[in-house]
Amino acid sequence: MTNYKEILRLQSLGINNTRIAEACGCARSTVISTLQYAATRGLTWDLVRDWSEKEVAEKLLPSVAARQTYKMPDYEHVHREMQKSGVTLNLLWLEYCEQCRSAGDLPYKSTQFNKYYADYAHKTMATMHLEHKPGEVMQVDWAGQTAHIVDTDSGEIIKEYLFVAVLPYSGYSYVEAFHDMGQENWIAAHLNTYRQFGGVTRILTPDNLKTGIMKNTEDELVINRTYQEMAEHYGTAIIPARPRSPKDKAAVEGTVGVISTFILAALRNQQFLSLRELNQAVWDRLYEFNHKPFQKKNGNRASAFEEEKLFLLPLPGHPFELATWRIATVQYNYHISVDTQNYSCPYEYIKQKVDVRMTLSTVEILFEGSRIASHPRLNGRPNQYSTLEAHMPPDHQKYVQWNGERFISWAEKVGTNTTSVIRLFLNRYTIEQQGYKSCMALLKLTDKYPPQRLEAACSKAFSFTASPSLKSIQSILRSGQDKLPEQAAEKPSSASEYGFTRGAEYYDRRTTDAD
Template sequence: MKNYKEILRLESLGLKKTEIAKSCNCSRTTVVNTLKRAKEYNLDWNKVKDLSNESIAKKIMPSHAPSVSYQMPDYEYIHREMAKSGVTLGLLWVEYCEQCRESGLIPYKQTQFNKYYRDFIHKTKATMHLEHKPGEIMEVDWAGQKVTIFDTDTGNSVKVSIFVSVLPYSGYAYVEGFLSQNQENWITAHVNSYRYFGGVTRILVPDNLKTGVIKNTADETIINKMYQELAEHYGTAILPARPYSPKDKATVEKSVNTVSTWILAALRNQEFLSLREFNEAIHEKLVDFNKNEFQKKEGCRESWFEEEKNYLIPLPEKPYEPAIWKTATVQYNYHVTVENKNYSCPYEYIRHKVDIRLTGRIVEIFYRGERIASHPRLKGHSSQYSTLKEHMPPNHQKYSSWNGERFQKWARSYGINTHAVVNYFLTRDKVEQQGYKSCMALLKLSDKYPQQHIEKACERALSYTPRPSLKSIQTILRSKQEILLTENESKEKDTSSQYAFTRGSDYYSGDDD
């Protein structure tokens, strides 16, 4: 131990710090620190000359004082808290220090605190909470084994793919069969899993299937657009397993094997005539699977899940609705065509490529990530149009309120032939609205041609066929056949009146008088 008493004595004699260090066989830094601490505690030679060197050390250098008793943390409590999402050893050490100060006890430093925790883990073999925290991860995968069911309509056998999702902390699992591993079924399986668990984990760990992950390398991860939408809707983050690294999702790999043993093997001798019947049988076995007691620890998956479900993120008000993304070019009629249905978007985007998002109810059109139009999804097999007035050019908007009755009223004002053509346009298709486009085109011809010309062109077209086309009427008008017809008839009539003479009955009597 340093001779602190002698340092204070020599200092009182006026010696320099270097001289004191040489005399006490210590460093000059020790002398400086000793005098500094003595000054902080308002100690000088007159106050300490009757004290022992050990007593002086306790006052000015507590670290050199004899060892004291530290408060041992409750590492069972620490271990339980570590299982909670967002909790770290650093945070628990700060809380431990605060508790010690409030109780007047001495806490361990953080390095010692962490060492004792590692010793606790090693002795108790309590590693489960270190690897997985409740409500943090859901791992998903398709089982390698498929099940055969029989289609009662065709009599053919059908292969069923098995989807498995697992919560690693509790081992709680969800299983469902699907007729294919396409993207829609992949998304539906996740939605059903979240519904079954009653909440959402903070992280989702899939394999690198193309239905979920487009690209996953050390430098870049690209998630499928629909899959990313699912994650955003449920507030979770997708962290795909590293390629060729099964340890990244060891729990789901193990659970897939366990499920195959527990559920699929138990159903191997049963025949199923529908997917629904098969999934009902799976659900019954799944309940038993989650209630089966663990062999190496207390409880079962269901009992551990009772604790874990309190840490899940609440489900959103509405489940995610799977969407299909397509790309199209806006046509000159300011519509995009999807599955033989036509949806309008602002005419400014004509000839631009747009992204189209289709759900069961809605069709949304996006340009460079910004939504520019939204329509209810049209149903049926025939071609249909969904057009919003605000999407039309100004010169088209004045025609937007037209319907079948109004088209016929306009046609009657032009004449019986125009009315006959319009009536044919409105009745030739199964849906009246399909003829609006031709009627509108005929109506717009009135901007260029007189009323009597359009009526006469319709008459000429009807003389050719009872099923005239708009194109034939336009051709007649362009060639001015209706005008020539009118002019020729007028000339023939005038010529007949001007040069005709009447021969009397005497001329044809045969008399020579």
């Protein structure tokens, strides 16, 4: 036992703390704390000279004094703070130390602080809360066992697959049956889960199935593009379980097993004729599962979820819209063709391969990750065109302000035959705009030839064929064939004029010469 009376005596003699520690066989820190306590209580050697060592120890015993001055943390407050994202025990201990210093109290060391918190958590059955923070993680998977429905037409037994999502903190779960485990149903299951929970967790932990995770190795993680888009839309992070590491998603693995027993086993003798009927039965059993009392603590999963729900991230303003991706090549007409429809993009990307993201309402065109065009999705008859003026080359943009009615109105000023040719050009193509270039070229011929000649050329072209082309009309004008009928009217033609045949006079002259 430390001789505290001797420490005071030696200190009164002016001996330094190191020498006092050596003389009394104790640590230098013990000497310092003893002298600090003595100074606090106004104890000096002259005062305790006649006291016994026991009396001095009772006044100055460091262990007793320490226990009296250590500030016990408010572990109820600590536990509440630990449920918040990013909060650690070390951070709370530092805050606790700062509060103690401000109040003049002596704080516990971090090891004792952590030990007392672990004791508190054990007594309040809060060990699960130590592993998972509320609103932090949602774990998802397909159940190994399947449900079944009966086809009403053939009587065939059809497999239905159960999607399971669980919040590890509260144990609250969502289950839904789907026809298959494809990507469309995989995304739909997540959307339905978020809607049911009324919020989003910060982390999403799936298994390594291909509809979610393309590749997951020690060196590389490749997430399915649509799945990643969904996560970005809802503001959550996808952190998949490590391959062959079921402990990474122990909560959902355990819930899958429990649900297989609690739900599927209970429904094994029932017959369902539709997916909707099956899901209604599943949700009825799921309600009982979530409201089933805990065995070792008060409440149930539903009541624990009410506490956790406050920590979920809010849902976005509109639900995620499932998109499909394609690869297309920009053609020379600066359009891509997807699902028999055509969409324009800037002409600078002609012959480039682009990514196409398609939803029910929108088509987006991306080049090297950057969006270069967006269109409302075309539906209905095939081979429609969605064209933006800004995507056209400069020499094509001048035709944008034109339309069929304007071309016909211009042609009517030339003549009926010209108007008929213009109508033919406009109706020749599935898309009217595709005929604008020919219409413009035809009518611009009036800059070089009189309108009367253009009208005559069109009439001449119709005499050759019921479907004349721009090239044939241009040839008629260049050769002057449009003027031939007028020349014939002024001066009747004869075969001898052109020297094609020899007339009677020729033969009469030959006979005379012979004579």
